Amino acid sequence: MSGAEQREIEERDVSVGTFVAQRDDYYAPTFERYQKGNLKFWSQNPMALLVPWLWAAFRGVWLLFWLALAIDLLALVCIMQVFKFMPLLEEAQQNAAQNTTLIERYTRWIRNFGTTGVVVFVLGRLWLGSRANPWYYRQYSRWRIKSAVPSGTSMKRVVIGVVIMALIMPLTVYRATQIRADERACLKQVLAAEETDTLMAQSGAADIPTMIAGIQHRVDGITAQMARFETLDELTDAQKTERAALRKEGRDLQRNIDTVNSYVALSAKDHFDCYFIDDFPTLARLDPPEDVTYRRVPDQEAIAAGNAGATMLSRQVRPPVEGRQVTIFTYSAESIDKSINYLRANFATAFDAMTNVLRQSLIRVEVAFMQTPWPVVAFLFIALSWAFAGTGTTIFVVSSLAFLAVFELWQVAMQTMALVVVSTAVCILIGLPVGVWMAKNRWFRWFTEPMLDIMQTIPSLSYLVPAVAFFGISQPPAVLATVIFAMPPMIKLTALGILQVPESTKEAAMAFGASERQLLRKVELPMAVPSIMAGLNQTIMLALSMATISAFIGAEGLGAIVTASLGDAQAGKGLLAGIAIALVAMMIDRILKGIRNSFSRI
DSSP, X not given: OOHHHHHHHXXXXXXXXXHHOSOHHHHHHHHHHHHHTOSOTTOOOHHHHHOHHHHHHHHTOHHHHHHHHHHHHHXXXXXXHHHHHHHHHHXXXXXXXXXXXXXXXXXXXXXXXXXXXXXXXXXXXXXXHHHHHHHHHHHHHHHHHOTTSOOSOOHHHHHHHHHHHHHHXXXXXXXXXXXXXXXXXXXXXXXXXXXXXXXXXXXXOSSHHHHHHHHHHHHHHHHHHHHHHHXXXXXXXXXXXXXXXXXXXXXXXXXXXXXXXXXXXOOXXXXXXXXXXXSXXXXXOBOXXXXXXXXXXXXXXXXXXXXXXXXXXXXEEEOOOTTOOBOXXXXXXXXXXXXXXXXXXXSHHHHHHHHHHHHHHHHHHHHHHHHSOHHHHHHHHHHHHHHHTOHHHHHHHHHHHHHHHHTTOHHHHHHHHHHHHHHHHHHHHHHHHHHHHHHHOHHHHHHHHHHHHHHHHSOGGGXXXXXXXXXXXXXXXXXXXXXXXXXXXXXXXXXXXXXXXXHHHHHHHHHTTOOHHHHIIIIIHHHTHHHHHHHHHHHHHHHHHHHHHGGGGTOXXXXXXXXXXXXXTOHHHHHHHHHHHHHHHHHHHHHHHHHHHHHHTO
């Protein structure tokens, strides 16, 4: 600490009064008692007991402010439930014989919520009042070291606190008194408003009453014409057609009147609830995109020229439904579907080739695992665990292999291992170069890191959707979904390992004449091996977890047993298969951890 900083601390450490600014006569002895350990736990700060959020904002104790706001808000929400259910209870009591269950339920809710609200309010205030002085003293201690810590009193902080409370409490408390509306109520409001605007534009009326009067006049005219047909004993075909057309027009006009009346009947409260209470308001209603379908059809000209089996891309466009409006979500989803359809039609050959490569690789790895005698596979696992992980891990590996054998899950486990091996191999082939590039190129790292974060955040089931959309339901799309889900750790930890190589080491290598390629191959990658192995470990664990979920789209192995038992409600089979997956994952994890530790010791 510099001399200037020391003098600043000494100047600020003159008295408690400099810190508290007001009520030095109360806080100086209180702080002294707390410092000596004589302040009782239940000792109350009167202002923090009565108005804790106001006191906390005034003094800058923001943690206590947020806790006080949360406690009081919870208590108020509970108490407001009493006012929400009381009218419902009175309504149910008007027909008590048929509403016995409702009366009992509302009575219990009113009693429980009311009691909870009062208890939370009272105990919360007592706890806040008892904690105010100790927390304020700790803030004083921090202020003596760092001048940026809030001190004194400030009306500006009070205004900020009041604004925060005004933004949070009224809406939350009001929402607690309201019964949730129908899920489509707000959508119906939007549709009624759109229909009303359309009718206003079509009619050219200046206001809604004028428009309703005009529509009603047309309805009356249609009613009069319909009455004319009632006087006739027998109608000709033309008259029947005319009557049907008039009847349809009358129904449409009456429906328009009902829609406009429902929109006019909406109160300010209805609009307020839909915009601020029930859900985030719909900000935009768009015309839907064109319904475009791409298909491969026979190319008759090429076939006639002698190219048998030639195909061409057919683009079929259907206009959107007249008057249909969609949300931004629906518009984006339909646009994505159209793009996927286009890619599938134009690059079907590439997708088929990729699928074939993955399928053949998976078949060969499955053959290697499943046709290798089980003593050989077991020996390899045991030897690796003995060489790198020690006696305890070896015993665990032997026990896990015995579990797979005893419960006849060996072959199925080998199918899972094949899926994991192929997926991990693809992750290494792609992830290792990308990780190196990410470490070497700052701009690429800036672009890649958010994408990897998104890939790790997206739910695993979401990866199955594009895999099925492009490749259908089979094992290859399961491998691709597993690769995408499991690759981020490989890329991130590869880049991290290279970035953590000391600059002095790289400078020494460059001083001895190493090129960039030699620096990477002989210095950075060897020193990054422990981090790369950690990435490999995480990739394998994620691949195993995804292998279970991938069974939904055709992956075989232990995951297929889990999903099948889930569909058939066979808890026993699912539990045993789940234990087997966990044991396989733990075996691989322990062995790889031992290998990684051996590299770290080199």
